[in-house]
Amino acid sequence: MKRHSFLFMALILALSLALAACSGGGGKSGEESSGDGTTLEFWTFNELHEQFYQHMAERWNEQNPDRKITLKANVYPYDDMHNKLLVALQSGTGAPDLADVELNKFPNFLKGTPQLVPLNDIVEPELDNLVKSRLDIYAKDGNYYGIDFHVGASVIYYNKELLDQAGVNPDDIKTWDDFAAAGKKVLEATGKPMTTVELNDMWSIWPQVAQAPGSDDLQTADGKPNLTSDVVVKPLAFQQDLVKQGIAVPAPGGGHHAEEYYGFMNDGGAASVWMPMWYMGRFTDYMPDLKGKIVIKPMPAWNAGEPRSAGMGGTGTVITTTSKNQDLAKAFLAFAKLSREGNIEIWKFLGFDPLRSDVWDAPELREPNKFTDYFGEDIFDVLLEVKDEIEGVIVNEQTPPISDAFRTSVLVRILQDGEDPVKVLEETQSQIQ
Amino acid sequence: MTHPVPTTERQTAVRRSPLRRLAYSQTAAPWLFVLPFILSFALFFAYPVLSAVNMSFQEVLPGQVRYIGLENYRGLWNPTFRKALMNSTEYTVFTLLVLIPLPLVLAVFLNSKLMVLRNFFRSTLFIPALTSVVVAGTVFRLAFGELEGSLMNTFVTALGFEPQKWLRHEGLAMFTLVVLATWRWMGINILYFLAGLQNIPRELYESAEIDGATAWDRFIRITLPLLKPITIYVLTISIYGGYAMFTESYMLWAGNRSPNDIGLTIVGYLYRNGLEQNNLGLGSAVGIALLVITFTVTMIQLKLTGMFRRED
Numbered sequence: 001m002k003r004h005s006f007l008f009m010a011l012i013l014a015l016s017l018a019l020a021a022c023s024g025g026g027g028k029s030g031e032e033s034s035g036d037g038t039t040l041e042f043w044t045f046n047e048l049h050e051q052f053y054q055h056m057a058e059r060w061n062e063q064n065p066d067r068k069i070t071l072k073a074n075v076y077p078y079d080d081m082h083n084k085l086l087v088a089l090q091s092g093t094g095a096p097d098l099a100d101v102e103l104n105k106f107p108n109f110l111k112g113t114p115q116l117v118p119l120n121d122i123v124e125p126e127l128d129n130l131v132k133s134r135l136d137i138y139a140k141d142g143n144y145y146g147i148d149f150h151v152g153a154s155v156i157y158y159n160k161e162l163l164d165q166a167g168v169n170p171d172d173i174k175t176w177d178d179f180a181a182a183g184k185k186v187l188e189a190t191g192k193p194m195t196t197v198e199l200n201d202m203w204s205i206w207p208q209v210a211q212a213p214g215s216d217d218l219q220t221a222d223g224k225p226n227l228t229s230d231v232v233v234k235p236l237a238f239q240q241d242l243v244k245q246g247i248a249v250p251a252p253g254g255g256h257h258a259e260e261y262y263g264f265m266n267d268g269g270a271a272s273v274w275m276p277m278w279y280m281g282r283f284t285d286y287m288p289d290l291k292g293k294i295v296i297k298p299m300p301a302w303n304a305g306e307p308r309s310a311g312m313g314g315t316g317t318v319i320t321t322t323s324k325n326q327d328l329a330k331a332f333l334a335f336a337k338l339s340r341e342g343n344i345e346i347w348k349f350l351g352f353d354p355l356r357s358d359v360w361d362a363p364e365l366r367e368p369n370k371f372t373d374y375f376g377e378d379i380f381d382v383l384l385e386v387k388d389e390i391e392g393v394i395v396n397e398q399t400p401p402i403s404d405a406f407r408t409s410v411l412v413r414i415l416q417d418g419e420d421p422v423k424v425l426e427e428t429q430s431q432i433q
Numbered sequence: 434m435t436h437p438v439p440t441t442e443r444q445t446a447v448r449r450s451p452l453r454r455l456a457y458s459q460t461a462a463p464w465l466f467v468l469p470f471i472l473s474f475a476l477f478f479a480y481p482v483l484s485a486v487n488m489s490f491q492e493v494l495p496g497q498v499r500y501i502g503l504e505n506y507r508g509l510w511n512p513t514f515r516k517a518l519m520n521s522t523e524y525t526v527f528t529l530l531v532l533i534p535l536p537l538v539l540a541v542f543l544n545s546k547l548m549v550l551r552n553f554f555r556s557t558l559f560i561p562a563l564t565s566v567v568v569a570g571t572v573f574r575l576a577f578g579e580l581e582g583s584l585m586n587t588f589v590t591a592l593g594f595e596p597q598k599w600l601r602h603e604g605l606a607m608f609t610l611v612v613l614a615t616w617r618w619m620g621i622n623i624l625y626f627l628a629g630l631q632n633i634p635r636e637l638y639e640s641a642e643i644d645g646a647t648a649w650d651r652f653i654r655i656t657l658p659l660l661k662p663i664t665i666y667v668l669t670i671s672i673y674g675g676y677a678m679f680t681e682s683y684m685l686w687a688g689n690r691s692p693n694d695i696g697l698t699i700v701g702y703l704y705r706n707g708l709e710q711n712n713l714g715l716g717s718a719v720g721i722a723l724l725v726i727t728f729t730v731t732m733i734q735l736k737l738t739g740m741f742r743r744e745d
Binding site for chain 1: 493494497512578579686693694708709710
């Protein structure tokens with residue numbers, strides 16, 4: 001009897017081990033593209049990115065029958081994926097071959113000795129066709145570590161219906177002063193604010209800071225916090241002034257990605273919003289009632305003739321040093337994201353403004369899709385117009401603490417509580433240093 | 434420590450395998466049976482704690498780990514950490530003030546034979562504990578939204594007040610957190626108190642009644658004192674639960690960032706530094722600080738409530 005129970009226990013133990021091994025294996029396998037070839041593992045936090053890469057893997061296999069790949073892609077939640085990847089790279093085991101890293105998280109991966117493969121040999125030959133400022137944000141010490149999906153050029157989306165009611169022509173708004181004056185008209189005529197500003201994210205303040213001429217933005221070109229300079233103080237004071245006059249209101253829900261904001265905007269709550277190009281998807285998906293009423297224009301400039309856009313946000317695909325197939329991964333990444341073909345697919349598949357500026361006037365980009373249905377056919381005319389005015393941003397190890405400070409306190413104190421911008425920024429600057 | 438083997442066993446001893454001998458050995462067998470626990474404790478508890486202590490003295494960067502002495506702890510004493518500490522402490526105090534007396538009283542009602550629909554209330558009050566806090570947090574975020582049409586604003590405007598920005602105002606945000614905690618933990622605490630109540634002998638109430646004690650007297654002089662052990666237990670886990678709170682705040686603000694950090698907790702601060710800014714050294718220091726704080730508070734509490742005194 002006793003012997004039996006002991007054997008039974010041992011059996012259970014063995015079984016549970018076997019089961020654990022099974023579930024371990026089962027959890028790991030994600031979706032696999034058909035066909036044999038070298039397996040490349042890819043992590044992302046966005047299902048659309050996964051679909052895009054699977055699509056590109058199929059095309060790659062058609063064109064490279066001797067170097068076929070099987071892309072094993074896993075989609076994790078945003079924070080989970082970045083944390084997992086960070087820990088895997090820290091410990092040196094378990095990282096995939098390729099991974100998507102979002103711009104706000106990217107500096108974390110550049111700390112210390114980056115555990116990522118420099119991509120210079122695939123980037124440099126194409127440099128003339130690419131928007132270079134979008135590569136610099138993923139670079140450290142002259143090495144490029146990530147390749148983005150898009151330029152993220154910031155533009156302004158006007159609600160034509162509200163502007164018409166106030167008799168404002170969006171093409172007459174050249175500078176931010178014009179914008180404020182037009183906003184006053186809109187407010188008087190419709191009783192609605194001209195725009196909304198974000199309190200918990202950077203998309204209202206960062207483009208305005210980055211579009212100023214010169215290379216300084218939230219940090220100086222050599223990487224020092226730059227919060228007390230005019231480049232930062234002026235836009236915040238401008239936004240505060242708009243809020244005080246009622247021309248702008250803090251975005252309901254705190255930002256332009258809040259459910260409350262989508263509802264507010266969809267009901268014609270405000271006459272405009274400046275956001276990057278990739279925000280088009282939010283309009284088509286979350287604000288269906290504005291279809292046909294939105295026009296896309298270049299952002300106003302601080303002074304006539306100054307830059308009218310800045311590249312915002314992004315996700316860089318990286319290759320890890322633990323990958324056993326680095327060369328193949330690089331070749332595939334170059335095909336998917338740097339080639340002309342890949343860039344056209346990025347627009348078709350994801351609706352992003354692709355990194356190669358030489359495809360912006362390609363006929364494929366004029367083919368009808370859900371974005372042209374919503375915004376009209378001339379989306380890329382705006383982009384071509386500001387092509388040489390897309391300012392870059394400085395992203396480095398200090399970016400996460402600075403953006404944390406903005407997203408938690410600076411914007412709230414200045415735009416909601418009405419505190420003096422200079423005082424708030426001086427305090428924040430001293431805390432960050 | 435060998436004991437004489439009984440005669441019946443001795444006859445079969447020849448056939449015993451070494452494995453079997455191990456299972457019957459009086460010295461080895463106990464170790465064998467606690468081994469799974471010891472292993473899992475060492476692997477999943479002792480090792481991470483010791484490793485965190487070690488890391489709290491390091492600067493941990495990919496490919497570059499070095500000791501920096503007390504630098505992490507020195508960096509800890511900043512306004513943001515103090516804010517997180519204050520928030521966690523306030524949250525703990527308020528949840529204790531609500532989540533001890535209220536469930537206790539409700540448990541007494543639910544335990545009473547006079548209560549109608551007892552089982553219905555018991556289960557409905559318990560359901561929130563089974564709900565995922567991720568789902569609940571999202572629902573609360575929308576219910577406490579700032580637009581006029583949100584659930585809470587509909588209530589307060591019906592009562593004649595102005596609509597509020599619940600999650601942007603310091604006091605209201607804390608109120609929301611406490612409401613969420615109350616909603617979520619009420620059922621669990623009621624369950625504890627119900628278990629405690631059912632252990633109180635019926636005779637005590639009967640004899641008290643014969644002696645002419647009122648319901649209030651019986652509650653104060655019998656129920657409360659006899660519930661003391663369970664109350665102390667609930668108090669202890671609630672203190673820890675309060676200081677360790679993170680998910681609720683994370684879900685309510687859809688991320689780890691609340692305006693002016695009104696919802697930042699100690700664990701939120703740990704998460705922000707350790708993972709969001711890839712500074713695992715500082716993150717570990719925050720974790721150790723949290724351990725020290727909860728340990729101290731719990732010890733003081735147990736001392737004050739007389740847990741260390743010997744029973745008479």
